[in-house]
Amino acid sequence: PAPPDRPDLYPGVSSTYFHDEVGPGSKLLSKSPRGQFFLDPNRVNPVVLLSAGVGLTPLVSMLNAIVEVGSDRPVWFIHGSRNSSEHALGAQVRSVGQENSNVQIHIRYSRPLSGDQTGRDYDEKGYVDIELVKRLVPRPDLDFYLCGPTPFMKSLFTGLLEWGVSESHIHYEFFGPASALQERAKVAPAKRKAEISQCCQDLEVNFIKSGVKANWNPSFESILDLAEANGLSPDYSCRSGICHTCLCKLEEGEVEYVLEPLEPPEAGSVLICCSKPKTPLVIAV
Ligand code: FES
Numbered sequence: 382p383a384p385p386d387r388p389d390l391y392p393g394v395s396s397t398y399f400h401d402e403v404g405p406g407s408k409l410l411s412k413s414p415r416g417q418f419f420l421d422p423n424r425v426n427p428v429v430l431l432s433a434g435v436g437l438t439p440l441v442s443m444l445n446a447i448v449e450v451g452s453d454r455p456v457w458f459i460h461g462s463r464n465s466s467e468h469a470l471g472a473q474v475r476s477v478g479q480e481n482s483n484v485q486i487h488i489r490y491s492r493p494l495s496g497d498q499t500g501r502d503y504d505e506k507g508y509v510d511i512e513l514v515k516r517l518v519p520r521p522d523l524d525f526y527l528c529g530p531t532p533f534m535k536s537l538f539t540g541l542l543e544w545g546v547s548e549s550h551i552h553y554e555f556f557g558p559a560s561a562l563q564e565r566a567k568v569a570p571a572k573r574k575a576e577i578s579q580c581c582q583d584l585e586v587n588f589i590k591s592g593v594k595a596n597w598n599p600s601f602e603s604i605l606d607l608a609e610a611n612g613l614s615p616d617y618s619c620r621s622g623i624c625h626t627c628l629c630k631l632e633e634g635e636v637e638y639v640l641e642p643l644e645p646p647e648a649g650s651v652l653i654c655c656s657k658p659k660t661p662l663v664i665a666v
Contacts, residue, residue, distance in 0.1 A: 412643060416621040418554035420526060422446035427455035429518050431537055433509055433529030434462060439554065440528055441470050448481050456484045457518050461509035461533070464494045465502045475501075487517055509533065511540025521545040527553040554619075584658045588613060588666040589632060597658050603639065604653040608666055615653060615666050622655040629653050634662035 383390040403409070420428065420443040428447070430440040437460050444458055458478070462468040471488065478486035490503040497503060507513070514537070521544045527537055534553060541551055584597035586607060593611050601607045605627055608615050618626040622642035631651040640655040651664065 415623065415640070415643075416554070416619060418526075418528070418552060420446065420552075422450045422452060425452070425454045427457075427523045429457045429459065429514070429523055429525045431509060431514065431525060431527045431529075432460045433533040434467070435469065436527075436529030436533070437462075437469065437474075438528075440526060441474060443526060444474065444477060444484070448477055448484065453483045456481075457487070458484060459487045459489075459509055459514065459517060461489045461491065461507075461529075462503075463492050464490045465497045466494065468502070471502060485517070487513070489513065510536060511544060514540070515544060522547075523550065525551050527551065583661065585661045586658055587661075587663045589663050590665050601657070604636070604651070604656055604658065604662070604664065608653065613666060617654050620654045622652055625652065627652055627654040630665035632663040632665055635659040636662065 383392050418439060422443075428443075430443060432440045440458065440460075444456065447454065447456055458474060460468075460474070462471075465471065468488070468490070474486055474488075478484045487505075488503040489505050489507050489509050490497060491506070491508050493503060493506055499505070505513075521541070523546075525541055525546060527534055529537075538551060538553065542548060585594055586597055586604060587594050588608060588611070591613055593608075593613060595607055595611045597607060601610065603620075605615060605617055605620070615629065616626050618624045620627075622638070622640050625642075625644070625646065628646055628650055629652075631649055635658075636651050636656040637659045638652075638656050642652050642655060646652055653664065653666070
């Protein structure tokens with residue numbers, strides 16, 4: 382159904398279908414997992430798993446994967462929720478912490494209910510912020526994994542960079558447009574701007590709405606990557622051809638996909654997160 386506070390909205394198509402039509406015995410076609418937000422449970426480096434709200438789901442999978450292989454790598458699992466009524470998987474995560482001495486769990490509730498107990502449901506009142514992370518985690522040269530609402534992502538991403546965490550050690554997934562990226566642009570210089578060479582003069586990409594022209598270089602992973610290195614901030618979310626957030630109008634030219642989209646875009650448009658130029662391009666960015 383539509384959200385209780387917005388009955389005017391159309392009910393969610395996928396979730397409604399799953400609730401109403403799918404059950405034990407249903408057969409579903411599925412694609413294999415994709416994307417860049419994953420953790421190798423067999424590595425030994427310490428990891429910090431930071432989440433808020435329902436963003437904890439991939440991080441609980443990472444936590445489970447680490448303990449299931451019997452790893453003793455240090456893990457900090459730090460999560461923020463409003464209170465126990467919105468805190469998924471709390472008891473399960475707490476028991477993982479109790480059974481594994483290498484795993485530290487810390488839960489914050491922003492608005493605990495009167496029946497919520499510290500030590501059982503949560504550890505402290507408040508939001509997960511960089512000051513908490515700096516207090517619980519000994520040093521910044523670790524691997525950090527983030528997932529949660531955009532304000533949480535922006536504040537933690539910026540805070541971690543300012544604390545001295547290398548950008549290559551911050552792994553994240555967020556849902557929605559690229560506001561976290563825009564924040565990143567203010568904090569960290571564009572990654573490969575200095576690497577743009579003269580090697581591909583004939584593959585110019587004209588981002589026509591922004592008035593920016595850039596030459597393609599094989600060091601870029603995608604047209605989105607090229608746009609970002611040239612100071613642009615197109616919207617994106619999954620960066621792996623799933624969500625279509627990065628869909629743009631292709632005014633001229635041809636692209637090829639470095640990663641096949643889950644659903645191909647309509648003719649005349651392009652998913653810039655997973656494509657590169659085949660010919661000079663004019664794109665409505
Ligand atoms: S960002 Fe999701 S398809 Fe491009």
